Amino acid sequence: xxxxxxxxxxLIPVFGAYLILFLIGKSxxxxxxxxxxLLFYCALGQAFNIFLGMTGYVxxxxxxxxGVGTYGMALxxxxxxxxxxxxxxxxxxGFMLALVMSSLLSVAVxxxxxxxxxxxxAIATIGVNEGFRFLIEGARIWNGSEGMIFTAQLNRILGxxxxxxxxxxxxxxxxxxxxxxxxxxxxxxxxxxxxxxxxALREDEDAAKVMGINVTKYKxxxxxxxxxxAGLVGAASWALxxxxxxxxxxxxxxxxxxxIIIVLLGGAGTLLxxxxxxxIYGLSKYxxxxxxxxxxxxxxxxxxxxIIVLFPEGVxxxxxxxxxxxxxxxxxx
Amino acid sequence: xxxxxxxxxxxxxxxxxxxxxxxxxGLSLIFGVLKVVNVGHGAFIMVGAFVxxxxxxxxxxxxxxxxxxxxxxxxxxxxxxxxxSMKRLLKAxxxxxxxxxxxxxxxxxxxxxxxxxxxxxxxxxxxxKVSLGVTVLPMSKLYACIGSVIIxxxxxxxxxxxxxxxxxxxxxxxxxGARVCGVNVGGTYxxxxxxxxxLTVVSGVLVTMFIPVGINPYMGGGYTLKAFVIAVLGGLSxxxxxxxxxxxxxxxxxxxYTLFALLxxxxxxxxxxxxxxxxxxxxLLIRPTGLLRAK
Numbered sequence: 001x002x003x004x005x006x007x008x009x010x011l012i013p014v015f016g017a018y019l020i021l022f023l024i025g026k027s028x029x030x031x032x033x034x035x036x037x038l039l040f041y042c043a044l045g046q047a048f049n050i051f052l053g054m055t056g057y058v059x060x061x062x063x064x065x066x067g068v069g070t071y072g073m074a075l076x077x078x079x080x081x082x083x084x085x086x087x088x089x090x091x092x093x094g095f096m097l098a099l100v101m102s103s104l105l106s107v108a109v110x111x112x113x114x115x116x117x118x119x120x121x122a123i124a125t126i127g128v129n130e131g132f133r134f135l136i137e138g139a140r141i142w143n144g145s146e147g148m149i150f151t152a153q154l155n156r157i158l159g160x161x162x163x164x165x166x167x168x169x170x171x172x173x174x175x176x177x178x179x180x181x182x183x184x185x186x187x188x189x190x191x192x193x194x195x196x197x198x199x200a201l202r203e204d205e206d207a208a209k210v211m212g213i214n215v216t217k218y219k220x221x222x223x224x225x226x227x228x229x230a231g232l233v234g235a236a237s238w239a240l241x242x243x244x245x246x247x248x249x250x251x252x253x254x255x256x257x258x259x260i261i262i263v264l265l266g267g268a269g270t271l272l273x274x275x276x277x278x279x280i281y282g283l284s285k286y287x288x289x290x291x292x293x294x295x296x297x298x299x300x301x302x303x304x305x306x307i308i309v310l311f312p313e314g315v316x317x318x319x320x321x322x323x324x325x326x327x328x329x330x331x332x333x
Numbered sequence: 334x335x336x337x338x339x340x341x342x343x344x345x346x347x348x349x350x351x352x353x354x355x356x357x358x359g360l361s362l363i364f365g366v367l368k369v370v371n372v373g374h375g376a377f378i379m380v381g382a383f384v385x386x387x388x389x390x391x392x393x394x395x396x397x398x399x400x401x402x403x404x405x406x407x408x409x410x411x412x413x414x415x416x417x418s419m420k421r422l423l424k425a426x427x428x429x430x431x432x433x434x435x436x437x438x439x440x441x442x443x444x445x446x447x448x449x450x451x452x453x454x455x456x457x458x459x460x461x462k463v464s465l466g467v468t469v470l471p472m473s474k475l476y477a478c479i480g481s482v483i484i485x486x487x488x489x490x491x492x493x494x495x496x497x498x499x500x501x502x503x504x505x506x507x508x509x510g511a512r513v514c515g516v517n518v519g520g521t522y523x524x525x526x527x528x529x530x531x532l533t534v535v536s537g538v539l540v541t542m543f544i545p546v547g548i549n550p551y552m553g554g555g556y557t558l559k560a561f562v563i564a565v566l567g568g569l570s571x572x573x574x575x576x577x578x579x580x581x582x583x584x585x586x587x588x589x590y591t592l593f594a595l596l597x598x599x600x601x602x603x604x605x606x607x608x609x610x611x612x613x614x615x616x617l618l619i620r621p622t623g624l625l626r627a628k
Contacts, residue, residue, distance in 0.1 A: 122431050
């Protein structure tokens with residue numbers, strides 16, 4: 001089999017955007033908070049896009065994976081707080097646990113839900129976050145509805161200064177790294193067998209099946225990858241930034257809504273889309289919350305409808321079509 | 334003692350189940366005709382609840398008389414949404430309609446929040462209670478149950494005895510065939526969508542009689558999930574299946590609550606919600622055509 005040499009040019013604008021964001025946040029005083037929020041939305045979009053964008057399936061319970069990732073980090077910190085000499089290593093263990101837990105949940109959900117097609121899949125996933133939340137609350141797992149607070153443990157393990165630097169700066173840097181890594185994986189998938197299979201499946205699942213593509217396998221790959229990144233984002237952006245976990249908050253469907261808006265705004269299935277969508281959504285949310293507090297969703301709901309009805313390709317999708325055959329075209333995928 | 338409690342809760346379950354069933358008929362009707370899953374279903378129920386609250390507190394109208402108002406509101410909302418967006422998306426990939434109905438739900442919630450605020454509000458409609466030996470049933474719940482059955486029967490008659498109803502049934506069977514026979518398929522889609530949202534908003538009126546804590550703009554989410562479980566129990570595309578699915582679901586919900594409450598160290602209410610999610614997954618896996626359809 002002839003191996004195609006992957007071209008990673010399209011990563012340049014993605015990484016460039018992240019670098020610029022980082023520099024703006026670092027150099028301009030008072031900007032870091034906004035940059036952190038934008039990075040979170042870019043990471044969320046980047047992670048969700050791997051599934052929604054590449055397969056064309058909607059997972060309405062997506063936030064469950066972020067919630068479980070948050071729990072992974074929280075469990076690592078609270079349970080291992082008394083082990084001597086772990087230090088910063090506890091954070092790495094936390095990320096590993098977040099990764100394991102979110103991918104396990106995605107295997108469990110995917111094994112059931114991905115056997116179903118289209119609308120039935122959406123119906124099956126819509127209750128995942130609520131279902132998991134009610135399992136935790138109902139069976140009183142991991143402190144049940146009271147959640148966990150681990151500020152004290154973090155302060156003790158890392159020291160007060162390091163813990164505060166972690167929540168105000170390093171957690172966001174980790175989100176940035178996760179977003180960049182998710183972008184890399186997205187492009188890697190696009191340029192490999194997985195991407196071609198997923199494109200075929202998104203266009204016409206029956207035809208793809210008839211051509212001998214194992215559609216279920218590729219759907220599950222995309223699903224688990226996307227869910228694992230969601231777990232990492234939850235661990236970094238929720239557990240480390242605000243050191244507590246509280247079931248109704250980390251399983252709030254609101255975040256699934258935001259992920260959908262970001263991916264659609266930017267262009268589902270494109271590499272640069274989540275970055276564009278995350279920036280547009282984050283900035284408009286930030287300024288709306290200053291000028292019109294409480295009206296964000298009222299404004300965004302009609303925008304989702306308008307995007308789907310009028311320009312379903314999203315911002316980057318349109319740009320891509322426009323500059324297809326120019327020199328810029330190879331940078332925008 | 335436990336059995337008496339269980340029997341009492343099961344009676345309450347049937348009464349609640351009839352309303353659940355009625356609240357799901359609109360979802361099944363829309364899926365059956367347009368093959369569209371209305372992910373914003375719960376928001377339409379919420380609109381019905383607010384129509385009741387508004388007509389009770391502002392106009393002083395009895396909740397039973399709010400039913401026709403709610404139906405008109407629901408029809409109007411359905412027609413607006415259909416002609417502005419759904420109509421263009423009927424041939425689009427499933428993703429599009431799922432996301433659009435989802436966004437419609439959010440839009441309804443936010444508009445209601447803008448008008449009424451997001452705190453819980455309740456109204457007090459006192460019409461006495463009736464004792465059934467093992468349990469005491471408020472008359473308002475009994476009215477809601479009877480109302481649900483009457484609406485279900487009316488829908489059945491409309492489907493089977495009128496021209497428009499036959500047109501809808503023919504489109505469910507085969508839309509191309511219906512078109513060839515001279516049925517106005519486009520109009521039937523619009524009518525079915527509006528009728529579906531109309532029924533759902535009406536069910537919101539009945540649902541308020543079961544919520545002692547009051548209503549708020551975000552109350553719909555839980556009902557969306559329940560409605561999906563019920564619709565899947567009933568085979569997803571049949572409104573009557575949905576009605577019987579509702580009865581089954583009401584029994585399961587109240588029965589399991591009684592049993593979970595016997596377990597030490599758990600929160601029975603949350604576990605009941607988890608169970609309904611499990612039922613959804615299991616039925617989708619083993620019998621996506623629904624439990625009640627013998628095929």
